[in-house]
Amino acid sequence: MVQKEKEVQGKYTFNFKWILFVPIMALLGVVPLIVRLVKTDIPAEYILYITGNNIDFFAQYKAQAIVALVIVMGVILFLTWKKEDIKRDKVSYLYYGMSALFIVMTLLSGLLSSYREVTTWGLPNHAEGMVILICYIIMMLYTYYCVKEKRDYKFILIPLGFLVICLTVIGYFQYVGKDLFMTEWGSKLIIPEHYAEDRGMLKGLYKDKNIYGTLFHYNYMGSFAAMMVPLFITLTCFMKGYKSKIVYGILSLCSLFLLFGSTSRAGLIGVACSVLVFVVVFGRGCLKYWKGILIVAAIGVVSIVGLNSATNGSIFSRIPTLVADIKGMFQPTQENVDYKANLPLQGIEQADGKLTLNMQGQALTLSMTEEGPRFEDETGTQVVYIYMDLGQGAKYFTQEPKFEDWIFHVKQLEGKNYLVLAYQNTKVLTLGMSEQGIELVDDYTYEPKAFVEPPAIGFKGKERMGSARGYIWSRSLPLLKETLLIGFGPDTYAFAFPQDDVLGKWAAYDTPNIVVDKPHNLYLQIALNQGVVALVAFLVLVGTYVVQAVRLYGFKTGYSKVEILGGAVLLAIVGYLGAGIFNDSVVPVAPIFWILLGVGMATNFMVAKEQKSGRAKVAHATIHMKTKKHM
Incomplete structure (x- = not known):
């Protein structure tokens, strides 16, 4: 004592x-x-x-x-x-x-x-x-x-x-x-x-x-x-x-x-x-x-x-x-369930300076010409996008019914032009434009990046469970193989998480850009x-x-x-x-x-x-x- x-x-x-x-x-x-x-x-x-x-x-x-x-x-x-x-x-x-x-x-x-x-x-x-x-x-x-x-x-x-x-x-x-x-x-x-x-x-x-x-x-x-x-x-x-x-x-x-x-x-x-x-x-x-x-x-x-x-x-x-x-956690999940099934955007392909946005039963392909970006549908037919600049920010929009919800806002930074893709006024992606073509770029660094869907473990079809905890855990569990001995560092989880998982976030949070x-x-x-x-x-x-x-x-x-x-x-x-x-x-x-x-x-x-x-x-x-x- x-x-x-x-x-x-x-x-x-x-x-x-x-x-x-x-x-x-x-x-x-x-x-x-x-x-x-x-x-x-x-x-x-x-x-x-x-x-x-x-x-x-x-x-x-x-x-x-x-x-x-x-x-x-x-x-x-x-x-x-x-x-x-x-x-x-x-x-x-x-x-x-x-x-x-x-x-x-x-x-x-x-x-x-x-x-x-x-x-x-x-x-x-x-x-x-x-x-x-x-x-x-x-x-x-x-x-x-x-x-x-x-x-x-x-x-x-x-x-x-x-x-x-x-x-x-x-x-x-x-x-x-x-x-x-x-x-x-x-x-x-x-x-x-x-x-x-x-x-x-x-x-x-x-x-x-x-x-x-x-x-x-x-x-x-x-x-x-x-x-x-x-x-x-x-x-x-x-x-x-x-x-x-x-x-x-x-x-x-x-x-x-x-x-x-x-x-x-x-x-x-x-x-x-x-x-x-x-x-x-x-x-x-x-x-x-x-x-x-x-x-x-x-x-x-x-x-x-x-x-x-x-x-x-x-x-x-x-x-x-x-x-x-x-209850949902213990219910069996259908084997063929796809979290992207109901998303407006379901995939992105990049090749030969072109970028294709795969949507529900249709696609929109972007490429560069001397006049600016060119837009084509899944059949190769040109989609008329109108350029408009009213002094509050330029944008490309179309009156084509199947693509009218997809608008491309023009953003200028350090002498370069970028396209910020928005769906029904929700920001989705940032695209870089150059003579070589159009490519996906990082939202912050504006460096070119590939479109990759990160690996996931478990919670398939249950991504929205627990206020999207199912999604967070499914994308976090694969990271454990990198931290078996030493972690990424105290308070660094945000950097390790696959923040580029646009489609996964969209499905889980109803917005693709949450951190x-x-x-x-x-x-x-x-x-x-x-x-x-x-x-x-x-x-x-x-x-x-x-x-x-x-x-x-x-x-x-x-x-x-x-x-x-x-x-x-x-x-x-x-x-x-x-x-x-x-x-x-x-x-x-x-x-x-x-x-x-x-x-x-x-x-x-x-x-x-x-x-x-x-x-x-x-x-x-x-x-x-x-x-x-x-x-």
Whole structure:
């Protein structure tokens, strides 16, 4: 146990142990609330891959605060380090080993990446470079070191409770369409004075009834709620004392509001996973605590039904789509299904200076002449395209019925002319024109490129599943063969993804030019950015914790206070890991997970030590009884 530093003045005793937990409390209760505009400088060649260009409200300042607090952790450890306080057992050594492996693979992936300018600090709106990823491991191990007794839990639960209340207040106004950040004083709070001219352009991120709080996206609010709902509901059910039950009950209701108000299906799946583990861990103990569980369940059901009625059913608005996606995932797919079947454009051919757009039952071929581009249909008959320039941009259009939706806008850049193909006012492709002919070019570099459909694994015919997650995963899985050892680099997924897959994006998103900058899967994110070895290290780390926790807390009929706390944290971790199947790791939420993981690991250590001590006492008493019998 940590030796407490005490200073006695008269009858007052001062305990300075809380100083150890100051950075942890700040990371849990303050950092997630930071929202502040910053415009970052990034290499020009990466602008195309960044959502919102270089404008960032929700990640950069949080990331800076994380780094600062991790440095504070280092200073505190330097001043208070006690070698005897290091946790030492087989499981702890496995934690240390997997943490070191995760850090090493993160560093190697970042330092050897082709996108070295990005890997250190990450992209705007992401900011999960290798520095932040290493900070996650440090804060987890720091928490593992600091938490030594059940009284330390107040340093975890108080900031989390504060955060839940703050997000509930902010979320309520977002839900009813009166986002506090969009008010005059709110915009001054989140936009510095030197960007004051931007305050008038501030608009809400999402439509009403989508709660994102200060976490950037409602899906990330879902990941947060997937931790808080099982954490506080478990404490409400099993902790003794009416005051505790009331406090935890209020926090449970607030967490449920954030969960359903976010409309995040990933959050619902995370909570569903934690419910399954709850049945395993607390199934037998429920008989002893059935009154508390019944009361909590009744209040929860009434509150949710009442909230649903008050919001005209909007809090359950995305559940039908979740059910449909789950059913569709397990339904067989027809072998001859073609995701391009219903697309206006189904393929591109380039040869001898000509470019052919293959459409549904027809084709349009472009070539160059001295007069300009020539257009022909699939029979070789010329299609009359009219050139028009009204001073607002020149374009080629036709009155031929079967091609009238296809317009070619002329774009001039550095003395060269390009054709930007649009279908019903939706940009599709950029074509370069020269004496040699017409060719497909990159939308950003304008360099010639070939039309290639990237390889895909699985999800055939299910590309639109889970808001196009089926498409993202199917195009991401083939990339794993390149990252078996070292990944592309932290926060470089957008560069590795086949962004030129125009037809695939069109089929999945109804637009061919969206930038796919995240895999919407925590595990794919680690495997591609940091490598499969790093993913294995992560899975062994969290898997060891979960398995040990289930063994320690599962299948019991009664629980001590520390076991209840440990079980609640276990369910929070499972909730995050479950939501991680559909969500990514992000700066606003990930620190909470890693700190809770450190708390859970420390609690397992305490409980395992207590249970081992208890068994030793029983064994000693048994031997003593037998010895007395023989005497």
